[in-house]
Amino acid sequence: MADLSINPSRDYEPTFGDYFQLLKPRVMSLVVFTALVGLVVAPVSLHPFEAFCAILFIALGAGASGALNMWYDADIDSVMRRTAKRPVPSGRVEPGEALAIGVGLSGISVVMLALATNVVAAALLAFTIFFYAVIYTMWLKRWTPQNIVIGGAAGAFPPMIGWAAATGDVTLASVLMFALTFMWTPPHFWALALFMRSDYDDAGVPMLTVTHGRPSTRLHILVYTALLAPVPIALGLTSVGGPVTLILAVGLSAWFLKGAYEIYRRDEVMAEADNYKVEKAFFRFSLYYLFVMFGALLIDALIRAVV
Amino acid sequence: MTQLRATHDLHKRRLSRNVGVGVTLLALVAVVFGLTMVKVTRGDPMERFDHVARPALEAAAEDSQ
Numbered sequence: 001m002a003d004l005s006i007n008p009s010r011d012y013e014p015t016f017g018d019y020f021q022l023l024k025p026r027v028m029s030l031v032v033f034t035a036l037v038g039l040v041v042a043p044v045s046l047h048p049f050e051a052f053c054a055i056l057f058i059a060l061g062a063g064a065s066g067a068l069n070m071w072y073d074a075d076i077d078s079v080m081r082r083t084a085k086r087p088v089p090s091g092r093v094e095p096g097e098a099l100a101i102g103v104g105l106s107g108i109s110v111v112m113l114a115l116a117t118n119v120v121a122a123a124l125l126a127f128t129i130f131f132y133a134v135i136y137t138m139w140l141k142r143w144t145p146q147n148i149v150i151g152g153a154a155g156a157f158p159p160m161i162g163w164a165a166a167t168g169d170v171t172l173a174s175v176l177m178f179a180l181t182f183m184w185t186p187p188h189f190w191a192l193a194l195f196m197r198s199d200y201d202d203a204g205v206p207m208l209t210v211t212h213g214r215p216s217t218r219l220h221i222l223v224y225t226a227l228l229a230p231v232p233i234a235l236g237l238t239s240v241g242g243p244v245t246l247i248l249a250v251g252l253s254a255w256f257l258k259g260a261y262e263i264y265r266r267d268e269v270m271a272e273a274d275n276y277k278v279e280k281a282f283f284r285f286s287l288y289y290l291f292v293m294f295g296a297l298l299i300d301a302l303i304r305a306v307v
Numbered sequence: 308m309t310q311l312r313a314t315h316d317l318h319k320r321r322l323s324r325n326v327g328v329g330v331t332l333l334a335l336v337a338v339v340f341g342l343t344m345v346k347v348t349r350g351d352p353m354e355r356f357d358h359v360a361r362p363a364l365e366a367a368a369e370d371s372q
Contacts, residue, residue: 015320016327049345053338116342 023063038162067102152185195276225260242300
């Protein structure tokens with residue numbers, strides 16, 4: 001006897017894991033970490049369960065914007081090797097399902113964050129989702145090679161939301177935490193773009209390496225790294241900073257700037273000769289840079305709590 | 308006519324989805340319950356003006372203005 005409950009129009013039924021992949025779990029892990037730092041270093045402390053809920057719903061909001069991004073970008077994701085296996089372009093999840101999950105989780109995360117903490121944090125989360133899904137994904141990504149710069153703002157909001165969840169406001173310290181990730185994103189991604197042979201061009205997404213050329217990308221990396229350098233130092237001088245943040249900010253920024261200058265001085269012949277050794281080292285260092293700087297804020301908060 | 312085994316791969320995927328959705332919903336219930344308990348047991352919004360006259364609270368409210 002045939003099983004009548006099977007939908008014949010569909011040859012694959014998605015698992016729960018397929019839906020979970022829509023939320024971009026790896027991006028969520030960075031969001032959880034930076035939002036946690038924003039929440040912990042804030043001068044107001046929440047009840048531990050409220051803090052847990054705040055982090056959970058910030059992460060859920062980030063996941064929702066990831067699902068909306070996958071829904072809208074399915075056409076270009078299917079062209080690029082890196083993204084072709086995502087749930088929507090690979091056909092495991094229907095585009096309409098991704099849209100429904102994105103919209104549904106956006107609503108749940110914003111409302112629940114407002115109930116768990118306050119309206120300011122919820123409004124910031126709503127704006128972050130809107131910014132990533134509409135301003136970045138639908139508008140800027142396919143239009144300007146500065147897409148990386150502006151899109152970086154969406155990834156930079158979580159520590160600010162974590163701070164707002166605890167305090168209910170936006171201050172210089174939380175803006176500087178935002179600026180740290182915001183200014184870090186361009187050199188990080190452009191370094192990757194230099195040594196990763198990407199197929200963004202086939203997908204019609206303007207990348208700086210293609211539109212302005214590689215020498216210009218190298219100059220952009222140097223300029224943005226120079227603009228980034230004062231941000232963690234300023235953060236170290238605010239109420240959330242301390243000796244650990246300040247020392248690491250000076251040391252790591254100097255090292256990062258040195259790497260950016262080395263990238264700027266090289267050309268493609270030199271880079272290809274050693275298989276992009278300097279660019280790859282700079283990219284790896286950038287990952288540690290952000291992690292260590294936010295970790296330093298946590299250590300200083302711990303020192304303040306103990307002393 | 309299509310013959311399906313008792314544990315076809317499709318059934319496994321469907322089970323994974325159903326269990327996942329079930330666990331997620333239970334977790335949401337637990338979170339909402341936990342949050343309610345935290346908000347209620349802390350108690351500060353509970354002792355506010357309601358349908359009963361509270362002269363002590365009214366005096367405190369006037370003082371704070």
